[in-house]
Amino acid sequence: MEKDGMLMKCISVYTDKFELFSDIFEEVINCELEENEEKEVDGITVSHSGQVPEHYLERMSVKPEVVVMKDKSLGLTILQHGKVFEILVPELESASV
Numbered sequence: 001m002e003k004d005g006m007l008m009k010c011i012s013v014y015t016d017k018f019e020l021f022s023d024i025f026e027e028v029i030n031c032e033l034e035e036n037e038e039k040e041v042d043g044i045t046v047s048h049s050g051q052v053p054e055h056y057l058e059r060m061s062v063k064p065e066v067v068v069m070k071d072k073s074l075g076l077t078i079l080q081h082g083k084v085f086e087i088l089v090p091e092l093e094s095a096s097v
Contacts, residue, residue, distance in 0.1 A: 008057070008077075008088040010049040016083040020044060029074070029087060049086070057088060 013028060015021055024041045033039060033048035040046070060079050061068045069078040079086040 006054045007051040007091050008054065009091055010052045011087040011089065012047050012049045013085040013087065014045040014047075014083060015085065016080075018080070021080075021085045025087075029076070029089070051091065052088065 011028060011033065013021055013024070020042070021044075024044060024046075027041055028046050031039065031041070031046070033046070035048050035050050038045060038047040057077060057079070060066050060081070063081070065081055067080040069080070070076070071078065075090055077088040079088065
């Protein structure tokens, strides 16, 4: 299977404050959101923004206004730009065994 075809779930966290994002990060990644569902976590709006193709990450990471962070232990990529953090979660072929 080609790597280019990988999709990632995108969870948007609407804040520009890293400290607030950091405080709710674990709760956000553990919360079950349906696609396009919005939720409030500690007063911050969080939404499942659907799936993005891998080239979205490549395109965004070259922009000077975008900060790219990796959480290697969880295999996540976090983009921060403007007043939003985007958590990109690789989608597994099959989540259940």
